[in-house]
Amino acid sequence: MTQTVRGTILQTPSPDTFEALPDQIVTIDDEGVIESIVDGVGLATDADTDLGPSLVLLPGLIDTHIHAPQWPQLGSNLDLPLEQWLIDYTFPLESRFEDLEFAVTVWSHMVPSLLREGTTTAVYYGSIHESATTALAEACVRYGQRAFVGRVAMDHPEGTPDWYRDQSATDAVSASQRSIEAIRALPGAGGLVEPIITPRFIPACTDAALGGLGELAEATKTRIQTHCSESDWEHGHVLDRCGRTDAHALDHFGLIADHTVLAHATHLTNDDRSLLARTGAGVAHCPLSNSYFSNAVFSTRSALDAGVRVGLGTDIAGGPEASLLAQCQHAVTSSQMLETGVDATRRTDRGVADSRIDAITAFYLATGGGADLLGINAGLLAPGRVFDAIAVDIGARSRVRRWDGDDWGQTFEKVVRGATASEIRHVWVGGRLVEPTPT
Amino acid sequence: MTQTVRGTILQTPSPDTFEALPDQIVTIDDEGVIESIVDGVGLATDADTDLGPSLVLLPGLIDTHIHAPQWPQLGSNLDLPLEQWLIDYTFPLESRFEDLEFAVTVWSHMVPSLLREGTTTAVYYGSIHESATTALAEACVRYGQRAFVGRVAMDHPEGTPDWYRDQSATDAVSASQRSIEAIRALPGAGGLVEPIITPRFIPACTDAALGGLGELAEATKTRIQTHCSESDWEHGHVLDRCGRTDAHALDHFGLIADHTVLAHATHLTNDDRSLLARTGAGVAHCPLSNSYFSNAVFSTRSALDAGVRVGLGTDIAGGPEASLLAQCQHAVTSSQMLETGVDATRRTDRGVADSRIDAITAFYLATGGGADLLGINAGLLAPGRVFDAIAVDIGARSRVRRWDGDDWGQTFEKVVRGATASEIRHVWVGGRLVEPTPT
Numbered sequence: 001m002t003q004t005v006r007g008t009i010l011q012t013p014s015p016d017t018f019e020a021l022p023d024q025i026v027t028i029d030d031e032g033v034i035e036s037i038v039d040g041v042g043l044a045t046d047a048d049t050d051l052g053p054s055l056v057l058l059p060g061l062i063d064t065h066i067h068a069p070q071w072p073q074l075g076s077n078l079d080l081p082l083e084q085w086l087i088d089y090t091f092p093l094e095s096r097f098e099d100l101e102f103a104v105t106v107w108s109h110m111v112p113s114l115l116r117e118g119t120t121t122a123v124y125y126g127s128i129h130e131s132a133t134t135a136l137a138e139a140c141v142r143y144g145q146r147a148f149v150g151r152v153a154m155d156h157p158e159g160t161p162d163w164y165r166d167q168s169a170t171d172a173v174s175a176s177q178r179s180i181e182a183i184r185a186l187p188g189a190g191g192l193v194e195p196i197i198t199p200r201f202i203p204a205c206t207d208a209a210l211g212g213l214g215e216l217a218e219a220t221k222t223r224i225q226t227h228c229s230e231s232d233w234e235h236g237h238v239l240d241r242c243g244r245t246d247a248h249a250l251d252h253f254g255l256i257a258d259h260t261v262l263a264h265a266t267h268l269t270n271d272d273r274s275l276l277a278r279t280g281a282g283v284a285h286c287p288l289s290n291s292y293f294s295n296a297v298f299s300t301r302s303a304l305d306a307g308v309r310v311g312l313g314t315d316i317a318g319g320p321e322a323s324l325l326a327q328c329q330h331a332v333t334s335s336q337m338l339e340t341g342v343d344a345t346r347r348t349d350r351g352v353a354d355s356r357i358d359a360i361t362a363f364y365l366a367t368g369g370g371a372d373l374l375g376i377n378a379g380l381l382a383p384g385r386v387f388d389a390i391a392v393d394i395g396a397r398s399r400v401r402r403w404d405g406d407d408w409g410q411t412f413e414k415v416v417r418g419a420t421a422s423e424i425r426h427v428w429v430g431g432r433l434v435e436p437t438p439t
Numbered sequence: 440m441t442q443t444v445r446g447t448i449l450q451t452p453s454p455d456t457f458e459a460l461p462d463q464i465v466t467i468d469d470e471g472v473i474e475s476i477v478d479g480v481g482l483a484t485d486a487d488t489d490l491g492p493s494l495v496l497l498p499g500l501i502d503t504h505i506h507a508p509q510w511p512q513l514g515s516n517l518d519l520p521l522e523q524w525l526i527d528y529t530f531p532l533e534s535r536f537e538d539l540e541f542a543v544t545v546w547s548h549m550v551p552s553l554l555r556e557g558t559t560t561a562v563y564y565g566s567i568h569e570s571a572t573t574a575l576a577e578a579c580v581r582y583g584q585r586a587f588v589g590r591v592a593m594d595h596p597e598g599t600p601d602w603y604r605d606q607s608a609t610d611a612v613s614a615s616q617r618s619i620e621a622i623r624a625l626p627g628a629g630g631l632v633e634p635i636i637t638p639r640f641i642p643a644c645t646d647a648a649l650g651g652l653g654e655l656a657e658a659t660k661t662r663i664q665t666h667c668s669e670s671d672w673e674h675g676h677v678l679d680r681c682g683r684t685d686a687h688a689l690d691h692f693g694l695i696a697d698h699t700v701l702a703h704a705t706h707l708t709n710d711d712r713s714l715l716a717r718t719g720a721g722v723a724h725c726p727l728s729n730s731y732f733s734n735a736v737f738s739t740r741s742a743l744d745a746g747v748r749v750g751l752g753t754d755i756a757g758g759p760e761a762s763l764l765a766q767c768q769h770a771v772t773s774s775q776m777l778e779t780g781v782d783a784t785r786r787t788d789r790g791v792a793d794s795r796i797d798a799i800t801a802f803y804l805a806t807g808g809g810a811d812l813l814g815i816n817a818g819l820l821a822p823g824r825v826f827d828a829i830a831v832d833i834g835a836r837s838r839v840r841r842w843d844g845d846d847w848g849q850t851f852e853k854v855v856r857g858a859t860a861s862e863i864r865h866v867w868v869g870g871r872l873v874e875p876t877p878t
Contacts, residue, residue, distance in 0.1 A: 072842040075853035079797060109840065267783045291772035295790075296783035320856045321768070322838070329760070333730035333769070334776070342777045343791050344706045344735035351734075352782050358518060399761070399860065401548065403511040414514035417759045421838065422861045 003028050003431065006040055007051030007391065009381050010412045011059050012364040015304055015357075020408030026057075028387040031191075032430030036383055049433075054395030055425055056415065059379055060120025060388035061324040062370030065225075065263045065284035065313025068136055068149075069094045069103070069127045071110040075320040082231050082293045085318075087161065094127045094152075095164040103132035107139035114145065116421045117323045120388040120429045121146040121370065121378060123225060123261060123284070123313070125198055128152050128166060130175055134182045137195075141188040144434040146378070146388060150198030150225055151179035153213055159203040169208035172199075173216055180220055192430065194223070196261075201227035202238045202249060214254020223374070224255050225284075228262035232295045235267040247272035247281075256281045259375040263313060265303075266294040273306035282309025282373040285365060287330035289319030297338040300331065300357050300365070311370030312362070328362035328416050359416045391426040392419050399423055442467050442870065445479055446490030446830065448820050449497050449851045451803040454743055454796075459847030465496075467826045470630075471869030475822055488872075493834030494864060495854065498818055499559025499827035500763040501809030504664075504702045504723035504752025507575055507588075508533045508542070508566045510549040514759040521670050521732045524757075526600065533566045533591075534603040542571035546578035553584065555860045556762045559827040559868045560585040560809065560817060562664060562700060562723070562752070564637055567591050567605060569614055573621045576634075580627040583873040585817070585827060589637030589664055590618035592652055598642040608647035611638075612655055619659055631869065633662070635700075640666035641677050641688060653693020662813070663694050664723075667701035671734045674706040686711035686720075695720045698814040702752060704742075705733040712745035721748025721812040724804060726769040728758030736777040739770065739796050739804070750809030751801070767801035767855050798855045830865040831858050838862055 005028065009021040025040040025047055040047075051057060070090060077089040097103045114122055122145055126133035133151040140147040153176050155166035166172035176197055183195040197217045199205045205213075217224050229235040229246040242249035247268065250256050258280035265272075265283040276282060285298050303310050312327050313319070321327070335357045341350025371379025378388045392415050394402040400418040402411045415423075427434050444467065448460040464479040464486055479486075490496060509529060516528040536542045553561055561584055565572035572590040579586040592615050594605035605611035615636060622634040636656045638644045644652075656663050668674040668685040681688035686707065689695050697719035704711075704722040715721060724737050742749050751766050752758070760766070774796045780789025810818025817827045831854050833841040839857040841850045854862075866873050 072845075073849070075839065075856040076845070076849040078852070109835070113838065288772065291775045295779040297776070297781040299783070320852075322857075330772070333727065334781075336730045337736070337773070337776055338781045340734040342736040342773075342781055344738070345791075352784075396548070399552065400514065406511075406515070410512070410515035413517070413759075417514040418761075420859045420861065422859065 001030050002035060004047040005049045005051070005057065006047035007055060007057040009057045010408060010415065011381055012360050012368060013380060015361045015364045015369065018360045018409060018412060020412070026381065026387065028431040032386050032432065034381065034383050034385050034387050037381065051391055054393060055391040056394055056411065057381065058390050058392060058415070059367040059381055060390055060427065060429065061118045061366050062121040062311060062374070062379060063114070063119045063314050063324050064123045064261055064311035064370050064373055065286055066122055066124050066316045067318070068110060068124045069097045069106070069132070070317035071106050074317040074322060078292050078320060081233065083233050085293070091161055091164045097127040097129050097132040100131045100135060103135050107136050111139045111143045111145055114322060115143060115427050115434050116424065118390040118424045118427060119324055120427060121376065123148045123196065123374070124150065125225070126151050128154060128164065130179050130182065133179050137183045137186055137189060137193050140193045141186060144429050144432050146429050147193045148196040148223065148374070149183055149193060150196040151176055152198050152200050153209055154200040154204035155209045156204050156206050166209070169206050169212055172205070172209040173212035176213060177216055177220070180222055197222050197224045199226045199255065201234065202242065202246060203234060207253070210253035210255065217257065218254060223259050223261070224257060225261040225263070226250065226255060228265045229267040229272070230264035231266070231293055245269055245272050247275050251275060251279070259373065261373060263315065264290060264294055264298065266290055266296050266298045268303070273303060273308050277307035280309065282311065284311050284313035284373070285331065286313040286315035286319050287334045288321055288327060289315035291334065293318055297334045299338060299352070299355055300335055300361065301355050309369065309373040310365055311373040312365040323420065324366050325416060325419055328359060328366055331362040331365060332357060332359060359413045363416050387428055387431040389428045390424050393423045393425050440469050441474060443486040444488045444490070444496070445486035446494060446496040449495050449847060449854065450820055451799050451807060452819060454800045454803045454808065457799045457848060457851060459851070465820065465826065467870040471825050471871065473820065473822050473824050473826050476820065490830055493832060494830040495833055495850065496820065497829050497831060497854070498806040498820055499829055499866065499868065500557045500805050501560040501750060501813070501818060502553070502558045502753050502763050503562045503700055503750035503809050503812055504725055505561055505563050505755045506757070507549060507563045508536045508545070508571070509756035510545050513756040513761060517731050517759060520672065522672050530600055530603045536566040536568050536571040539570045539574060542574050546575050550578045550582045550584055553761060554582060554866050554873050555863065557829040557863045557866060558763055559866060560813070560815065562587045562635065562813070563589065564664070565590050567593060567603065569618050569621065572618050576622045576625055576628060576632050579632045580625060583868050583871050585868050586632045587635040587662060587813070588622055588632060589635040590615055591637050591639050592648055593639040593643035594648045595643050595645050605648070608645050608651055611644070611648040612651035615652060616655055616659070619661055636661050636663045638665045638694065640673065641681065641685060642673060646692070649692035649694065656696065657693060662698050662700070663696060664700040664702070665689065665694060667704045668706040668711070669703035670705070670732055684708055684711050686714050690714060690718070698812065700812060702754065703729060703733055703737065705729055705735050705737045707742070712742060712747050716746035719748065721750065723750050723752035723812070724770065725752040725754035725758050726773045727760055727766060728754035730773065732757055736773045738777060738791070738794055739774055739800065740794050748808065748812040749804055750812040751804040762859065763805050764855055764858055767798060767805055770801040770804060771796060771798060798852045802855050826867055826870040828867045829863050832862045832864050
């Protein structure tokens with residue numbers, strides 16, 4: 001049975017285009033796909049859901065980089081550089097997900113919490129544990145969140161602690177294969193939740209594991225995610241070990257493919273960008289996390305100009321904020337800071353010209369850019385796309401109130417910069433209204 | 440009549456000190472001042488308000504820099520440099536506050552909205568209009584927000600448009616004087632709402648107005664606020680016109696005094712910092728706004744190390760976010776970016792060592808630092824201080840959930856980085872529970 005939703009649409013069809021479509025009638029088929037969008041101005045049609053003037057409709061948010069088992073430390077433990085942070089805080093926490101009951105407790109809080117933040121698609125790293133990872137995929141199915149869920153592979157005896165690693169490259173690959181099969185076999189997963197091959201990053205994986213996972217991706221036609229050139233340390237580690245940049249080393253192992261998701265990529269070279277553009281791989285840009293761990297700002301503008309796909313990510317919990325709209329704010333401000341520089345004592349040569357992006361580009365990364373990176377039919381409200389959407393309150397009592405005289409562009413900017421979970425009144429995934437309560 | 444509030448206190452007595460006091464009983468006298476705080480562990484005492492284990496008690500937030508009439512554009516109009524932004528967007532909006540009815544509409548939305556964000560003390564710039572400014576002070580009294588309210592003086596025929604300026608230096612000073620008297624005469628203002636002398640900034644004021652306002656401050660014993668060395672443009676403008684830095688020029692005009700609040704101060708010299716430390720003036724640090732308008736990061740660490748008072752500010756609406764906790768996040772991340780630099784192509788000499796601050800320092804700026812800057816008896820829950828406080832939800836369904844095993848330091852970090860208005864369940868100012876609804 002079809003359903004109709006009526007309201008004003010605000011969205012970004014491209015990185016530099018904003019579109020306001022007042023009072024539209026969206027018809028959604030029983031598969032959750034948009035059949036048609038027609039102008040409702042002057043029409044008396046009763047819609048199944050009429051948002052009225054105090055709610056606006058936007059595409060759902062696509063978070064392309066989340067470490068699910070780091071959820072309990074979100075917002076804390078951010079005083080160490082990456083390489084120490086992993087050992088002191090993060091691997092100990094992730095290792096606790098061997099306990100399936102603990103895992104289910106966390107997923108039952110995290111998945112609905114993220115839906116309330118407007119995250120209709122999530123790209124998750126799990127832990128090394130197959131049961132906890134499958135349970136995460138089950139939670140996504142249960143709560144109705146579109147997701148890619150990856151069991152983490154990490155087997156390097158120097159890059160990982162002996163209490164949290166795959167025992168061999170063979171184990172890393174075979175456990176990853178079993179996890180793909182388990183997620184694909186889940187009732188209700190089809191069209192909503194998919195597996196993704198997830199070597200943690202080169203420092204945590206042996207060459208044998210990396211090569212084996214590349215082959216597994218090819219054989220099982222599964223997408224890939226990993227980290228790439230995140231910080232001076234990580235970038236330098238790969239240069240030393242592999243004699244080439246992270247992106248090229250990953251390519252050597254068969255891990256750079258169409259829709260491969262590379263988190264951070266802060267230290268890409270021009271040649272790296274060409275490789276990504278050519279192969280259809282792209283970047284999960286995590287601006288807030290980068291300010292803690294990356295030693296530099298990812299140049300969104302350079303990546304887009306080179307034809308690289310770019311989505312946005314929270315990097316929970318390296319990024320201490322669950323809201324992807326908050327990441328839009330950080331994407332804009334960090335690009336401003338890249339452009340103007342940070343050190344007032346430097347009177348010349350302070351920043352990098354033409355680096356700035358605005359709220360339109362940032363929101364595109366959070367929606368259409370993420371969809372393009374992943375190769376999914378979401379990220380824009382248009383016929384043929386899934387109806388993944390959020391309705392945001394712009395009424396008189398809202399934090400993102402629309403004042404008399406505001407045009408739709410100003411309203412859009414206010415929503416992108418200011419809406420929190422409280423202002424997001426409805427969330428749909430594939431046409432299904434999800435009204436999640438964290439438990 | 441005294442009242443008691445029981446709960447766990449999390450706070451920062453100094454820039455580098457965090458204090459967790461589980462299960463305290465706070466006794467507050469009928470003037471709203473804390474009489475005593477005693478350990479309640481093991482005591483059966485019934486408190487008037489018992490916060491239980493799922494709420495924590497923190498000092499109320501002190502926002503040291505807000506442009507009240509810019510509230511309607513919060514979150515939008517951020518695509519221009521400061522000098523154009525003022526002319527194209529901001530002065531036209533501020534000039535609308537000649538209409539008292541419009542002003543009252545805005546104040547009735549803004550003041551309760553800020554209270555809900557946990558802002559128990561606000562330092563406001565009004566507009567040039569006396570009626571709208573007095574109405575703002577009245578709104579603060581009505582909703583119970585501690586505030587400093589300043590009628591803006593700006594008379595420079597080149598730095599301001601002819602449709603939004605004081606007609607002469609004499610007008611600028613006499614209107615400021617009348618505004619001080621009007622606010623001091625308001626019923627209920629005493630001990631809660633005070634006037635503050637507010638020359639906009641040197642580029643908008645003639646020498647005569649600046650000197651006259653310095654004399655007015657001295658004569659009426661009124662605090663002063665203005666902007667100082669905000670951007671390359673503004674810093675350079677003052678150097679050209681006055682032949683000295685902004686801080687020293689303001690001092691020349693009698694505007695640098697104990698508790699003078701200087702917004703931004705991003706481009707201070709060492710000598711400027713010495714001047715501020717010596718005189719007891721200080722800085723309203725506005726990290727989010729700075730990323731848009733200041734061309735550099737304010738070095739909190741340099742200021743604190745030099746003995747300069749530092750509070751935190753939103754700079755609504757140059758800073759597009761009403762929450763002072765969100766500013767804490769930005770204060771931390773911008774300091775990280777100052778420390779590590781932003782430009783990945785620069786392999787050496789990228790950042791400024793020892794610039795980083797953490798959530799403890801940031802929260803201190805938002806509470807005790809602001810109180811010290813203003814010279815008010817708030818910012819810390821301790822006997823003899825006013826009971827300005829917020830209660831934040833850390834329960835199982837909260838965005839800032841306390842997980843089993845978290846210590847209080849981790850809980851504190853989560854609250855500072857993640858609590859939004861929805862998690863702030865109660866707000867007290869001077870012992871009065873304010874439960875504001877924006878209208």
